[in-house]
Amino acid sequence: MTRTHQSVKNGPINGSLYKREYKESFKEAPLYIPVLTYLGYGILILFGYLRDFMRRWGLEQCHMAEEKEEQTDFVPLYQDFENFYTRNIYMRIRDCFNRPICSVPGPQFDLMERVTDDYNWTYRYTGRVIKEVINMGSYNYLGFAENNEESLTTVKNVLERYGAGVCSTRHEMGQMDKLRELEDLVAEFLKVEAAMVCSMGFATNSTNIPALVGKGCLILSDELNHTSLILGSRLSGATIRVFQHNNMGSLEKLLREAVASGQPRTHRAWKKILIVVEGIYSMEGSIVHLPEIIELKKKYRAYLYLDEAHSIGAVGPKGRGVVEYFGMDPAEVDVMMGTFTKSFGAAGGYIAGKRDLVDYLRNHSHSAFYAASISPPIAEQIIRVMKCIMGSDGTLTGLQRVNQLAENTRYFRQRLHDLNLITYGNEDSPVVPVLMYMPSKVGAFARHMLRRKIGVVIVGFPATPIAEARVRFCISAAHTKEMLDKVLDELDKMGDILDVKHSCHSGTNRTVVYDETNIELDA
Template identity: 30%
Template sequence: MKNKTVINNLPKDPFSGYFSPGKPNVFKQKLLQTQISSYWSRLISKTMSKGQYTYLQSGELKSTHKIRLGNENFLNVSSYDYLSLIGNREIESSAIEAINKFGTSTGGVRLLSGSHVLHEELEHKLAEFKGTEAAISYTSGYMANLAIASALIDQKDKVLIDEKIHKSFIDALSMAKSDFEKFRHNDMNDLEIKLNEVPTYRRVFVIVEGIYSMDGSILELPELLLLKRKYGFFVVIDEAHSFGVLGKTGRGVNEHFGIHANEVDVWTSSLSKAIPSNGGFIGGSRELIIYLQHQSSPYVFSSALNIGSVAAIIKSLEIIERYPDKIENLWKNVKYFLNSCKQIGLNTGISQSQVTPIIVGSKNDTLKLSAFLYKHKILSPAAVFPAVPFNQGRLRICMNAAILNEEMDYIIEKIDSGIKSNVKANTIQKYS
């Protein structure tokens, strides 16, 4: 493999390997010659010229908490491989065996000819694991959330969403032209104020997350369900970052609080984080799932989840059940990392989980810190506006079950020294 030219340990042009030579330049053809595209082109070029562009780095080996970039080994603290299951031999063997036996695709949509016995096995397993009556699988968590917004929510309904909800739901609700409004993060008092403003004749959906993807905070589920009993709204919980992780056996935020899954109307999650595969699913009542099988466009009009991914998910769930120590190890590492950060005054916001933001502040300072870590063989691309609120730029550190204490110590040491040498003290934002 031909290596990219590297200056200061940063690729000179991370786009060089993506486009074929001799192809027409779309910008010259004015296909994307707009104010917005020109702004992004200038912004990316400026960031690259400063040696601060750490996105789109192509790994050469398996993407565990260690990764290989351009013939050099890095600690990877941006991977969602929370339980360190990427590269697990049993999971890989199951996927390979399924492909050898059944092929790479079922050749159609699920409703017609694309369903396979492994899809049925997967959905039975997901429902059993989550504790719902039934489940339905999709090609991604994004598609599952799009299915909820397009098939379940009517334009006459009112949707109240946590202000830190994932972008997939913002997109889905916007495309469905839903009437949605944000309430303050995890603030049930603010939610109740907004509930009282909704006319009683309207259906109300409240959409939240088990663990919030940019802040690592955990949903206040008991308080939310108290309001549900009082006002009778429908609850949708996205467990992309809590499925397989939260609760003693990884069954999610309801297990964490000792609450049965059937107290929530709709569960949704990706299958590409703690589960090292692709796909997403929705869990709920049998009637809900039958309806979605026939009325959700991402299911009806999209090819079935590929067989290799299906087999990998099934085996992953078996391993999580068989080895609960993986979850225990993850939370030991979470506790160690959070406590170590706080001891030296790093701003970890409101994190309570394996998703730990290091709040920096301005976009420029956050990019500089990310580039500093890259030079010290730590991959942690910056999260800046509009992915997070303005001037709340951060590094999102994702913990996993296999990382060692000395590796965490090294990461914390470099973050601390990087902030001291690259970030102006008066630009560090107090988190709120």
């Protein structure tokens, strides 16, 4: 079964009209695949209980953290049952994760070789290095995580002038001219009134959402939102309700109930209703249905918090994210958030929008009061890349990389479609999940690809549904066609060996036509 969603957007951008199409495909494997997947997990669980029994009687060594004897009468620090999955299943494929990189994380990198003597509980390094591994897992979308001496001259100069770090918060001794320059440039890039930068992308969400909403407020969160958004929502103390991923019917139902019924018990009106979504979802590769969400936001007078961690720089005609991708006015998004850790090859994040919003967060956000400021060389790296994307450096390099990323993404996704592999997400999304379903298959796939000098990221439960383990490819503008072809050739071979070519190219298309006055559905 195939579910395909296609939308066509007509709207103004830079004073002109353009048309944007996007497709989202979610294909389902034959019934026997999920049945075998659940059966496999059942067998693993049975053997897990057997191994736990053996550990309890000393027949097998237990490597998990345990309570000391004098602490057993108190509240346990380690939850034994919660660690069951980690202890008995995750550890069997753990060797595919966290391999140390010892070079620039560009389109190719070097990996330190390691082995284990205790079934992946600990590792030792052999001293050998695996050279020129194709990097298919980094969020280096535009290829700016590079070691180009000529282009990094300004970063080197800033490092020599300012040093490596500020060692203080913005409210103490951490305010610098470079940070003010960066914030003004971010606001210009996003076409908003003001912006505030933070030193950590995760903390940008987890510390700023609690400053925006609190008790008596309602957060409507997409079910696939990132952990940082979930943590920030929980820390805020606001009521949280979850709507189905990119399902506007589910979102509108919650909005209607919230407006009609108000708060539980008292039925008072909510102080604020905040819709929290992402631009590109990092596990699904799907793009948010922004025009529809903005329509609902206006209809029910809610606020919109948009996380563009994976979309800023990666989509849009000029790399300005999903707002530009759909030709929307940035002023229609109340809170624009993004990170510098992906497309910009740096670290940190930003909050952007109205000047009143940014000024409020400067005085109420924990990231402004307690987090160290962004390092000056990192700030200069972001400035350098952003100017390059905008063309302010006098070159077309940035725009060429944005276009190359879009070309690589479409080419890679089309080839996967031709190979009958099941993929998720939008055709313009550089995040490309390929479904493997069974944990044993993703482990075997990752090890095989590494032997072919291809580095991939495998993802399974609890980051994904238990029966939807997958390989997640991240496309970069720095990837050459030869690199992508090599990866695709190995995918073709392993797809046959592992029996994961389940795509049947069937299904129906739904076209959504947007304009400034109405929304029409064409079957």
